[in-house]
Amino acid sequence: MQGEAGIASRSSPLGKDTAYWGMVLLPAVFLATLYLVPVVSVMVRSVTEPTLGLDNYAVILENKAIRNVLGKTVYICAVTTALTLLFGYATAYAMCRMPEREQRLMFFLVILSFWISVLIRTFAWIAVLQPQGLLNDILIGIGIIDRPLRLVRNDLGVIIGMVHYMLPYAILPLFANMKTIDPTLVPAARALGASPRKAFMTVFLPLSLPGLAGASILVLIFSSGFYITPALLGGGKVVMIAEYISVQMSETLKWGLATSLATVLMLVVLALTIAMSRYMDIGDTGKKA
Amino acid sequence: MKDALSFEAVTKKYGAFTALNNVSLDINAGEFMTLLGPSGSGKTTMLMTIGGFVEPTAGHVTLDGQKITHLPPENRNFGLVFQGYALFPHLTVWENVFYPLRVRGMQKAEAEPKVRDVLELIQLSHLAERFPKQLSGGQQQRVALARALVFSPELLLLDEPLSALDRALRKDLQRELKDLHERVGTTFIYVTHDQEEALSMSDRIAILRDGQIEQLGTPSQLYEKPSSIFVANFLGKSNFVPVHDLNVEGADVGYSVGQDQFRFSRGDASLPQAGELSLALRPERLTLYGNREDAPENCLAGKVVKVTYFGQLYEAIVSTQSAGDLLVTVDLAHSEPRIGDRVWVGWAIDSGVILAGRPVDTDDAYAG
Amino acid sequence: MATEENRQKVEMSRVVAWMTTCFLVLPILIVIPVSFTPKRYLSMPEGEWSLRHYDVLVSGGWLSSIGDSLLVAICSALLALAMGTLFAVGHWRLNNGVTRNLRLLLLLPMIVPPIVHAVAFYQAWSILDLLDTYLGLILVHTMKALPFVVLSVTASLVNLDPRLEQASRSLGASARQTLFYVLLPQVRPGMLAGGIFAFITSWDEIIVAIFITSRAVYTLPKRIWDGLFDNVDPAIAALGTIMIIITAIGLLIKDWYEKAQKT
Numbered sequence: 043m044q045g046e047a048g049i050a051s052r053s054s055p056l057g058k059d060t061a062y063w064g065m066v067l068l069p070a071v072f073l074a075t076l077y078l079v080p081v082v083s084v085m086v087r088s089v090t091e092p093t094l095g096l097d098n099y100a101v102i103l104e105n106k107a108i109r110n111v112l113g114k115t116v117y118i119c120a121v122t123t124a125l126t127l128l129f130g131y132a133t134a135y136a137m138c139r140m141p142e143r144e145q146r147l148m149f150f151l152v153i154l155s156f157w158i159s160v161l162i163r164t165f166a167w168i169a170v171l172q173p174q175g176l177l178n179d180i181l182i183g184i185g186i187i188d189r190p191l192r193l194v195r196n197d198l199g200v201i202i203g204m205v206h207y208m209l210p211y212a213i214l215p216l217f218a219n220m221k222t223i224d225p226t227l228v229p230a231a232r233a234l235g236a237s238p239r240k241a242f243m244t245v246f247l248p249l250s251l252p253g254l255a256g257a258s259i260l261v262l263i264f265s266s267g268f269y270i271t272p273a274l275l276g277g278g279k280v281v282m283i284a285e286y287i288s289v290q291m292s293e294t295l296k297w298g299l300a301t302s303l304a305t306v307l308m309l310v311v312l313a314l315t316i317a318m319s320r321y322m323d324i325g326d327t328g329k330k331a
Numbered sequence: 332m333k334d335a336l337s338f339e340a341v342t343k344k345y346g347a348f349t350a351l352n353n354v355s356l357d358i359n360a361g362e363f364m365t366l367l368g369p370s371g372s373g374k375t376t377m378l379m380t381i382g383g384f385v386e387p388t389a390g391h392v393t394l395d396g397q398k399i400t401h402l403p404p405e406n407r408n409f410g411l412v413f414q415g416y417a418l419f420p421h422l423t424v425w426e427n428v429f430y431p432l433r434v435r436g437m438q439k440a441e442a443e444p445k446v447r448d449v450l451e452l453i454q455l456s457h458l459a460e461r462f463p464k465q466l467s468g469g470q471q472q473r474v475a476l477a478r479a480l481v482f483s484p485e486l487l488l489l490d491e492p493l494s495a496l497d498r499a500l501r502k503d504l505q506r507e508l509k510d511l512h513e514r515v516g517t518t519f520i521y522v523t524h525d526q527e528e529a530l531s532m533s534d535r536i537a538i539l540r541d542g543q544i545e546q547l548g549t550p551s552q553l554y555e556k557p558s559s560i561f562v563a564n565f566l567g568k569s570n571f572v573p574v575h576d577l578n579v580e581g582a583d584v585g586y587s588v589g590q591d592q593f594r595f596s597r598g599d600a601s602l603p604q605a606g607e608l609s610l611a612l613r614p615e616r617l618t619l620y621g622n623r624e625d626a627p628e629n630c631l632a633g634k635v636v637k638v639t640y641f642g643q644l645y646e647a648i649v650s651t652q653s654a655g656d657l658l659v660t661v662d663l664a665h666s667e668p669r670i671g672d673r674v675w676v677g678w679a680i681d682s683g684v685i686l687a688g689r690p691v692d693t694d695d696a697y698a699g
Numbered sequence: 700m701a702t703e704e705n706r707q708k709v710e711m712s713r714v715v716a717w718m719t720t721c722f723l724v725l726p727i728l729i730v731i732p733v734s735f736t737p738k739r740y741l742s743m744p745e746g747e748w749s750l751r752h753y754d755v756l757v758s759g760g761w762l763s764s765i766g767d768s769l770l771v772a773i774c775s776a777l778l779a780l781a782m783g784t785l786f787a788v789g790h791w792r793l794n795n796g797v798t799r800n801l802r803l804l805l806l807l808p809m810i811v812p813p814i815v816h817a818v819a820f821y822q823a824w825s826i827l828d829l830l831d832t833y834l835g836l837i838l839v840h841t842m843k844a845l846p847f848v849v850l851s852v853t854a855s856l857v858n859l860d861p862r863l864e865q866a867s868r869s870l871g872a873s874a875r876q877t878l879f880y881v882l883l884p885q886v887r888p889g890m891l892a893g894g895i896f897a898f899i900t901s902w903d904e905i906i907v908a909i910f911i912t913s914r915a916v917y918t919l920p921k922r923i924w925d926g927l928f929d930n931v932d933p934a935i936a937a938l939g940t941i942m943i944i945i946t947a948i949g950l951l952i953k954d955w956y957e958k959a960q961k962t
Contacts, residue, residue, distance in 0.1 A: 065789030080823035136716035230417035267812025
């Protein structure tokens with residue numbers, strides 16, 4: 043595709059392309075001025091406020107509270123990603139092998155949850171998990187516990203909410219990836235003497251690894267900068283980097299710290315994105331040479 | 332010779348759909364058996380039942396008298412070549428061929444000579460380090476064969492292995508497959524919908540239709556003495572002449588086409604009972620004659636209405652009064668038939684076969 | 700055939716899959732009964748059902764927030780759709796090193812974490828005096844939605860034969876006529892998908908809105924956010940119920956539309 047289009051554009055006289063350059067440049071200039079400038083100035087401010095230099099980054103490395111926040115962020119992201127991928131993989135795997143009607147139903151339900159606003163979903167989890175919430179009511183009602191469990195305002199609540207949010211982001215790309223695996227390969231492995239387990243481990247799993255790697259990084263990217271769910275389900279007890287940045291910005295007004303943490307977060311996410319582009323076409327739909 | 336593999340009254344139902352209906356078949360050890368039929372006839376279901384991927388609803392599959400109906404595929408020790416080859420894309424040619432030995436617990440060093448031998452057998456030793464997608468279709472097909480043969484399977488099952496290849500390559504590989512069968516001596520069970528392929532390669536062919544075996548026999552038996560209009564139609568081209576008033580005198584049978592009387596020497600073939608009857612005549616069993624005196628006893632007058640030149644022969648369509656249009660092949664030794672020629676179409680008394688029924692659509696008579 | 704050959708593993712993963720799906724869907728569905736509670740606080744209706752929380756939606760400030768959200772989402776979706784389509788078509792036609800790099804720039808707002816956007820636009824908009832204005836929020840949402848339009852329009856261009864353009868030009872059409880008569884009709888499905896995506900991106904956006912708007916612009920997500928912090932208001936359940944129903948209907952229409960296209 044790319045080759046063909048490239049030849050087509052080269053073969054035509056230069057003048058004809060002017061209109062297309064206009065079409066490309068208008069949005070690009072719009073984004074460069076109104077998007078890139080503000081974002082780059084975040085990085086600039088991180089090394090100029092309050093004084094020129096890398097002081098803010100030194101603080102990030104030294105300050106114990108910030109180190110705790112970063113540690114918490116890494117921990118929550120790691121657990122969330124692991125759980126999401128585990129259940130997402132099993133779900134996508136089963137979906138690939140379901141009868142079509144069942145597959146359509148499950149796909150519909152996954153997409154439905156994907157489209158529901160994160161605020162509504164978080165609200166729902168509060169209704170379920172809070173001390174007087176549905177889950178505690180049920181558990182007390184059937185006599186398993188006699189005092190409400192603490193399910194929100196702690197790591198558990200945040201992880202539940204985040205896994206819930208991230209699952210579609212794992213299931214959908216994994217499902218898309220697994221559908222590209224030739225369905226005769228596993229039967230072929232069986233015919234050649236592999237047990238079901240061995241056929242899975244030697245054939246299906248290796249072929250689904252790129253999808254798995256891509257989905258893991260995608261989930262990591264989204265969870266690392268996550269704000270809503272930790273803020274609401276963590277209830278101030280579980281502070282991750284995004285919430286910490288917001289506090290620096292709106293309450294303590296430490297702009298130097300806010301911008302430097304934002305810079306760190308952005309760089310981590312960009313690095314992850316570059317890593318992910320090795321496993322997934324980031325919207326580079328079918329255009330790879 | 333002992334039976335290598337048997338189907339004993341196997342039935343397979345998917346909901347309301349019956350894929351296999353009470354099929355029994357004995358396949359001899361070392362035989363090249365082809366399952367031939369249109370799509371949906373049950374041939375692939377049959378192959379997958381042998382492979383262990385489909386469990387019959389009723390009946391049994393036995394190997395040397397042992398029931399293997401419920402044995403999982405990996406314990407059957409059958410080689411299976413899939414339609415799209417199913418080569419593992421993440422493994423090289425060498426690793427693909429090593430795979431069945433690897434899952435049997437063999438070490439690389441131990442497997443090396445076996446893999447080398449089988450790669451040599453298919454003449455792909457020089458491509459051992461390539462990945463499947465770097466190979467041509469024909470090469471991939473050969474790798475799939477090597478992979479299915481390396482562990483010396485008791486049977487080799489092939490599911491339309493050549494259908495994805497172009498015609499010229501298919502011809503070459505047909506010959507190679509036949510050679511390979513003779514060299515390794517393994518039983519081959521071959522599924523195809525290509526009648527030419529079936530005729531040229533098989534020891535025996537089972538023709539399937541709607542989940543049942545319509546006819547079983549050697550290629551020449553099926554071609555010369557089809558047992559039904561379906562088989563006559565499916566294998567090659569056939570003329571179907573409506574006949575009536577059968578008059579049996581021992582091995583000789585008198586019959587009428589329109590007002591004319593004919594004679595048929597049936598040999599040991601059985602005849603259908605009453606009902607509508609057709610005489611199936613292959614185009615190459617018909618000969619054109621310029622006048623009545625040269626023609627044999629069985630002949631019909633007609634007029635050439637169409638001639639097609641095929642390089643090695645002509646095909647003429649001759650319009651007759653009582654038998655409709657007849658397709659006749661004329662080899663180049665004869666003079667070229669011309670449209671409008673008045674001719675006699677003749678056939679030997681032992682040619683053709685009398686079948687029950689009439690073709691559903693007369694156009695089918697010329698269908699390949 | 701695959702279903703039979705490793706039935707047991709599929710059965711196990713199938714059970715896990717349905718458990719996961721229930722985990723995804725059931726908690727969301729909880730908001731439906733909760734929205735009918737007659738009590739002022741978050742609870743399940745016991746025996747008695749009430750529509751009082753739906754009344755609140757039409758009487759309270761909710762309506763004006765819905766209006767704000769619609770205005771911002773429609774404007775930013777249209778802007779993103781126009782610019783994203785222009786870019787995708789231009790990039791498809793030129794497809795050289797420069798446009799490929801520009802494309803990465805256009806996709807950037809999809810990758811950068813929202814909290815970084817919040818910091819960036821809070822700073823920039825305070826200088827440009829765009830804080831708490833419709834224009835300020837529309838601009839941010841346009842930029843956040845652009846990647847989705849670019850992606851979906853690009854996707855519908857992938858299978859487009861580049862010679863179509865040459866054919867059109869050889870038949871006497873100008874570049875502009877070619878764009879409007881040949882190229883744009885081809886990318887209409889991609890534009891539709893991209894436009895819907897852009898609308899929802901804006902409709903759902905909360906984090907930047909929290910920081911760059913306060914009273915003058917008060918979108919629906921922001922009102923929900925405030926409602927969640929103050930006290931957990933059952934009106935949110937009523938709103939959630941309506942949004943779940945709209946989402947489900949939208950998805951069913953999409954399924955039905957895709958099916959109709961196929962046959």
